[in-house]
Amino acid sequence: MAFFSTELAVGVPALAAERTVTWPKRTRAKLANGLEIVLAEAHSIPKFHGELVFRSGNAAAMHRAPGLAEMTASVVRTGTKSRASRQIEEDLRRIGADLSSSAGADSIGIAFAGLSEFSEQLLGAVNELAREASFPEAEFERERRQKLEEIKMERTSPGFLASERLRKVLFGAHPYGTVSASEAQVAAYQRNDLLQTYRDFYTPENALLVMVGDFDPAAMVKSIERVFGAWTGTRPQVPAPAAAANPRGRRVYLVDVPEAVQAQILVGCHAITRKHPDWVKLGLTNSLYGGAFNSRLVMNIREDKGYTYSPRSGVHPMRQGGYFSISAAVRNDVVAASLTEIFYELDKLRALPVPAGEFADAQNYLSGMFSMGLATQSGLLSQFATVAINDLPDDYLETYRDKVRAMTPEDLLATARKYLDSANMQIIVVGDRRQIEEQARLFGETEIYDAQGTLTK
Helix, strand or coil: CHHHHHHHHHCCCCCCCCCCCCCCCEEEEECCCCCEEEEEECCCCCEEEEEEEECCCCHHHCCCCCCHHHHHHHHHCCEECCCEHHHHHHHHHHCCCEEEEEECCCCEEEEEEEEHHHHHHHHHHHHHHHHHECCCHHHHHHHHHHHHHHHHHHCCCHHHHHHHHHHHHHHCCCHHHCCCCCHHHHHCCCHHHHHHHHHHHCCHHHEEEEEEECCCHHHHHHHHHHHHCCCCCCCCCCCCCCCCCCCCCCEEEEEECCCCCEEEEEEEEECCCCCCCCHHHHHHHHHHHHHCCCCHHHHHHHHHCCCCCCCEEEEEEECCEEEEEEEEEEEHHHHHHHHHHHHHHHHHHHHCCCCHHHHHHHHHHHHHHHHHCCCCHHHHHHHHHHHHHCCCCCCHHHHHHHHHHHCCHHHHHHHHHHHCCHHHCEEEEEECHHHHHHHHHHHCEEEEECCCCCECC
16 A cells, blocks of 8 residues: 555656647649649658649539539549559559548548659559549449448438538538438439549649658659649639528437437537638637547546547538537437536536636647647648648648647637537437437427438427
């Protein structure tokens, strides 16, 4: 016992001073065809990471059909005019490279990584996919069948059903209000739909090339010019989107999943984009509320009450708007109790200044997590791409930690009151209606939906 008592008396050592972050110098360039370039040196390993980003995504293609940019990105790497899918994979393995393509609401990306000595060969493969993808009919049908299976699985996921309903409630007819295509919509896809999306979106004036790694920037710009210089194409013209919904007052949307053994709670409201001057303030506010493992929400409904294993909150920025959300998967019998604590912590953060010690812990956490993301080439790439895609100030990364440190408890209180819109939070509950409806109705006027998204009452 004496041994343990002595150890406890020693206490936890004080945190060391925060280390200075030395950011790699960025080189910016723009080709005559409009392709923007951001390069950063990182010589710790003889590799490089990069991403060719297009500033259009599912939202920009929504007037044609939901999910078209995503499907196009899935098929784009399955063949070109000169190479079939298998040949592309073999050629990548031969030079020790990785390549993937994906799409989200506002962007499409071709991500790649490889050894620096083969950089021009890998860039050539990226260029080939961006300019000469052939969309083989068989590959298109295979990807479509796979997407149909994914959609069927999504309809069994409470997390997906909750997210789908919240986005529809918050954004309505705006493209952000649709998170996935339906089976019927995917079944109606035509190969020509993908080709048209490809021709419109995959253009140099719509593109940004970001690279981090072991290379000389001046030489790399010349290499990029050789590879991508002959590429042509203009920025796409996209119809103006419908206005986002603006729900007022708390309402409850219950998605009925009969026999569900637990309930998925998702609460949310509109928020801001990453370009907004209050973005860093809202990030710290979210971290303290439910965005960190030691946050108030976690300490309350996980550690103290035991209602759920992993409650969390998050801020989701998109180009034309954003939203704040709070999520928890809980036992059916504690839906009302969990929502009560969610709003208790929300309203407490809006009502009272955060104690100095707790505030400092939140600052240390957010600053530390930011610094951890800079230890790898891929982490640096993500940060540089975020700055470039969102047109953030050139010194955004260099000043981020200073902005976190400059905040005060009064700033956080004002931010919580401004953006954690308690009175207008929209409440989604997914689960067995028979077990949770009575609890859900305590929190507002309630609408009932089935797992297919159809209003039943």
